[in-house]
Amino acid sequence: MRLLAVLLAALVAGGCSLGDDGEGGNEKSSDKVETTRVQVVEDLGEDGGFDPQKLYEQLSPGVVTIIARVPGGGGLLGGDREQSGQGSGFVVDGKGHIATNAHVVTAGEPPKLREAKEIYVRFGDGNQVAAKVVGADPNADVAVLKIDPKGLDLTPLRFGANKDVKVGEPVAALGSPFGEAQSLSVGVVSALDRDIESLTLFSIGDAIQTDAAINPGNSGGPLLDPRGRVIGINAQIKSQSGGGEGVGFAIPVDTVKRSVDELREKGEVEYGYLGVTSQAMYPQLAERLGLSQDEGALVVEVENGSPADDAGLEAGDEKIEFQGAPVSKGGDVIISVEGEKIEGASDLTDLIAKKSPGDEIELEVLRGGDRRDVQVELKPRPDRPPERRERRDGP
Numbered sequence: 001m002r003l004l005a006v007l008l009a010a011l012v013a014g015g016c017s018l019g020d021d022g023e024g025g026n027e028k029s030s031d032k033v034e035t036t037r038v039q040v041v042e043d044l045g046e047d048g049g050f051d052p053q054k055l056y057e058q059l060s061p062g063v064v065t066i067i068a069r070v071p072g073g074g075g076l077l078g079g080d081r082e083q084s085g086q087g088s089g090f091v092v093d094g095k096g097h098i099a100t101n102a103h104v105v106t107a108g109e110p111p112k113l114r115e116a117k118e119i120y121v122r123f124g125d126g127n128q129v130a131a132k133v134v135g136a137d138p139n140a141d142v143a144v145l146k147i148d149p150k151g152l153d154l155t156p157l158r159f160g161a162n163k164d165v166k167v168g169e170p171v172a173a174l175g176s177p178f179g180e181a182q183s184l185s186v187g188v189v190s191a192l193d194r195d196i197e198s199l200t201l202f203s204i205g206d207a208i209q210t211d212a213a214i215n216p217g218n219s220g221g222p223l224l225d226p227r228g229r230v231i232g233i234n235a236q237i238k239s240q241s242g243g244g245e246g247v248g249f250a251i252p253v254d255t256v257k258r259s260v261d262e263l264r265e266k267g268e269v270e271y272g273y274l275g276v277t278s279q280a281m282y283p284q285l286a287e288r289l290g291l292s293q294d295e296g297a298l299v300v301e302v303e304n305g306s307p308a309d310d311a312g313l314e315a316g317d318e319k320i321e322f323q324g325a326p327v328s329k330g331g332d333v334i335i336s337v338e339g340e341k342i343e344g345a346s347d348l349t350d351l352i353a354k355k356s357p358g359d360e361i362e363l364e365v366l367r368g369g370d371r372r373d374v375q376v377e378l379k380p381r382p383d384r385p386p387e388r389r390e391r392r393d394g395p
Contacts, residue, residue: 062155088175088221096149100220135263138199160229175221187212205350214248272355272378275306
């Protein structure tokens with residue numbers, strides 16, 4: 001996967017200079033009445049149609065270009081000197097909060113994530129203003145910025161919901177690919193329930209795959225449904241050439257909403273941690289293991305001292321060969337979390353990711369032929385996975 005922030009030799013090709021005073025070069029004169037005008041946009045496409053032109057006209061004023069000066073020394077922006085990066089973002093409320101990717105405005109790796117020293121937000125109408133980081137969530141690759149909204153026209157974008165996103169649905173991506181601001185591309189939802197890697201190396205579950213053209217610089221911009229609702233934040237591409245090849249990924253909107261809400265409220269997001277490595281069950285594997293349960297998460301390993309270890313979850317102590325790969329035999333199978341069934345490969349990951357440290361959860365577990373309920377109190381997720389093997393909860 002490739003993160004999509006752009007390194008800039010200049011701030012934006014053809015764009016304005018930031019100026020010696022550190023303020024945006026395109027700010028309006030100080031004698032203008034300093035009021036904030038908030039444009040409320042109702043749902044588009046109520047008749048079921050997809051009108052990219054109308055969507056662009058209504059919502060592009062709410063999409064911004066983000067210019068960040070980040071200290072060097074590794075991470076996404078790399079190098080030993082301060083460098084500039086560029087990405088996208090969008091307005092989320094009338095108070096001046098902007099959502100984007102964490103990797104657009106940070107560098108390095110958790111727990112030593114470094115925020116940008118200077119950030120500027122450029123609107124489609126030419127205004128360019130300074131911004132500060134309210135908080136960054138490296139586990140979801142989401143960040144919230146804050147600008148002074150006085151004197152600006154703001155068009156907040158509205159959030160959708162994961163449950164309403166369908167494969168084949170038309171979508172639009174707005175952002176600044178390669179610094180080309182206010183660019184629109186269209187496509188469809190190609191797939192759902194993808195896993196993509198976060199800045200902490202834990203997975204981000206339920207990611208949306210799309211064939212809408214997404215390129216470096218689109219990072220942090222919205223993926224929109226026909227109604228104009230944000231269904232994800234464009235974050236990564238899978239590419240052999242470095243450019244968009246029709247396989248882009250967006251962080252799902254439910255994850256974005258949780259992150260944005262908690263960052264605005266307290267500046268950080270905390271995730272619960274179970275501490276198991278697991279493998280998805282399927283009918284043929286269940287038959288080979290002699291189990292009646294053909295769905296769930298087969299526990300492959302339990303981290304020492306983790307909540308799973310404290311609760312007595314057990315991994316298989318025997319390895320067998322099945323379909324050309326080693327498989328653990330004899331371990332617990334986690335069937336559900338708080339009554340929610342585990343069906344797909346990433347369901348345990350996604351369900352634990354929705355929880356917080358200190359949450360007490362109930363797991364339905366199959367051990368041998370016996371089902372039992374196991375109570376677990378989750379701990380804070382570590383900065384990095386202890387060791388990457390197969391699939392970890394968390395995500």
